[in-house]
Amino acid sequence: MVRRVDQALNKLWDRLAPLRVGPLKQGAFTSRLHSEHTAAWLGMALGISFTICFATGVLSHMIQQPPGWFTWPARPAGLYRISQGFHVATGIAAIPLLLAKLWTVFPRLFSWPPVENVAHALERLSLLPLVGGSVFLLMSGLNNIALWYPWEFFFPAAHYWAAWITIGALMVHIGAKASITASVLRKREPEPDVPTEPGGMTRRGFLTTVAGAAGLVTVATVGQTIRPLRSLSVLAPRDPAVGPQGFPVNKTARSARVTETATDASWRLAVQGRVDRPLSLSLADLQAMDQREVTLPIACVEGWSATARWKGVPLNDLLRLAGAPGEAEVTAESLQPRGLFRKSELNRLHAADQDTLVALEVNGEPLHLEHGFPARIIGPNRPGVMQTKWLDKLVVK
Numbered sequence: 001m002v003r004r005v006d007q008a009l010n011k012l013w014d015r016l017a018p019l020r021v022g023p024l025k026q027g028a029f030t031s032r033l034h035s036e037h038t039a040a041w042l043g044m045a046l047g048i049s050f051t052i053c054f055a056t057g058v059l060s061h062m063i064q065q066p067p068g069w070f071t072w073p074a075r076p077a078g079l080y081r082i083s084q085g086f087h088v089a090t091g092i093a094a095i096p097l098l099l100a101k102l103w104t105v106f107p108r109l110f111s112w113p114p115v116e117n118v119a120h121a122l123e124r125l126s127l128l129p130l131v132g133g134s135v136f137l138l139m140s141g142l143n144n145i146a147l148w149y150p151w152e153f154f155f156p157a158a159h160y161w162a163a164w165i166t167i168g169a170l171m172v173h174i175g176a177k178a179s180i181t182a183s184v185l186r187k188r189e190p191e192p193d194v195p196t197e198p199g200g201m202t203r204r205g206f207l208t209t210v211a212g213a214a215g216l217v218t219v220a221t222v223g224q225t226i227r228p229l230r231s232l233s234v235l236a237p238r239d240p241a242v243g244p245q246g247f248p249v250n251k252t253a254r255s256a257r258v259t260e261t262a263t264d265a266s267w268r269l270a271v272q273g274r275v276d277r278p279l280s281l282s283l284a285d286l287q288a289m290d291q292r293e294v295t296l297p298i299a300c301v302e303g304w305s306a307t308a309r310w311k312g313v314p315l316n317d318l319l320r321l322a323g324a325p326g327e328a329e330v331t332a333e334s335l336q337p338r339g340l341f342r343k344s345e346l347n348r349l350h351a352a353d354q355d356t357l358v359a360l361e362v363n364g365e366p367l368h369l370e371h372g373f374p375a376r377i378i379g380p381n382r383p384g385v386m387q388t389k390w391l392d393k394l395v396v397k
């Protein structure tokens with residue numbers, strides 16, 4: 001059956017041969033840089049960056065929406081900062097790699113015959129989700145870190161599902177290209193590296209340029225999380241040192257609609273839910289309790305991070321005072337009336353960690369309104385988006 005289809009296809013292409021004009025003509029693309037060698041090296045680099053980007057992305061998703069079997073630890077305190085730093089850095093580095101790869105292989109779009117057999121048809125078909133998905137992931141990710149949302153859909157869900165589709169298509173693609181890539185990389189089929197025209201670009205020159213571009217965009221953004229590289233980070237959307245009290249603000253008090261409720265003198269923090277003694281504490285009550293000081297980063301999913309000295313009441317002390325059960329899980333709810341990030345979950349490890357604070361101060365000053373005044377959650381190894389600002393209540397589950 002398959003063979004019959006293949007034979008019919010061959011006949012069809014013979015008939016259609018007169019259509020081979022323009023880019024479909026033999027030898028329409030002359031540059032030697034459109035070679036298997038270039039494609040193989042770029043493919044390897046993309047395979048590695050996409051794998052790291054995918055793994056760290058799925059991890060970040062699982063931390064924010066944990067399946068039942070998964071409990072993200074509170075230690076080491078800076079692990080999320082590193083994994084999310086890798087996610088954004090590998091995604092950004094992949095942009096020039098992908099552009100170079102697409103340029104290298106695009107003449108194959110016009111290869112003749114368009115499909116040789118059923119397997120070839122499936123392989124070509126898998127390029128649609130692969131290329132479409134890759135471009136969507138890198139562009140939507142880039143838009144997201146620039147805080148620019150020109151679309152209607154919910155970014156995390158779309159980015160997440162596109163990642164699974166893309167990685168599936170990537171598996172098919174790697175399967176189809178593994179042997180040719182391996183033989184190119186092992187130099188079994190040496191192909192001389194001569195420029196197309198005298199004095200033109202060699203393959204080595206082209207690959208070095210692409211690698212340089214990938215390195216450059218990485219260095220130009222990674223300073224938003226690695227402080228010593230700050231001054232080189234001309235493309236980074238965030239400078240970790242710019243903002244009230246020396247670090248950035250994502251969600252402002254105004255856009256969260258908490259300007260009035262958060263500055264109301266009658267503000268109280270409620271501790272309720274599965275507790276023996278529900279609490280309602282004023283700012284003065286909280287200030288009168290034993291304070292603890294910790295140095296922890298805010299590590300935003302967008303790849304910037306900033307370390308600060310936080311001071312406040314350990315969440316665990318409040319839980320004990322309220323008579324919450326051991327191993328309690330807690331939902332921290334904000335005064336913010338609407339929005340997906342108005343609350344966050346603290347799993348049993350985060351709730352029990354003595355460094356998880358209801359923070360009242362940062363870097364020796366009361367929290368700025370933009371940083372969550374009168375009180376915010378700050379805990380080790382939590383994504384920035386789960387460091388809930390403008391606390392209203394803690395609900396024990």
Ligand SMILES: Nc1nc2c(c(=O)[nH]1)N[C@H]1C(S)=C(S)[C@@H](COP(=O)(O)O)O[C@H]1N2
Pocket residue numbers: 247248249250251256298299300301334335336339341342343370371372384385386387388389390
């Ligand atoms: N209530 C509330 N808290 C929030 C957010 C929010 O939208 N609403 N954004 C979070 C995000 S995405 C980050 S990165 C940090 C930023 O903290 P900062 O503004 O104090 O630097 O706050 C988090 N806390």
Ligand SMILES: [Mo]
Pocket residue numbers: 250299300301302384385
């Ligand atoms: Mo964030």
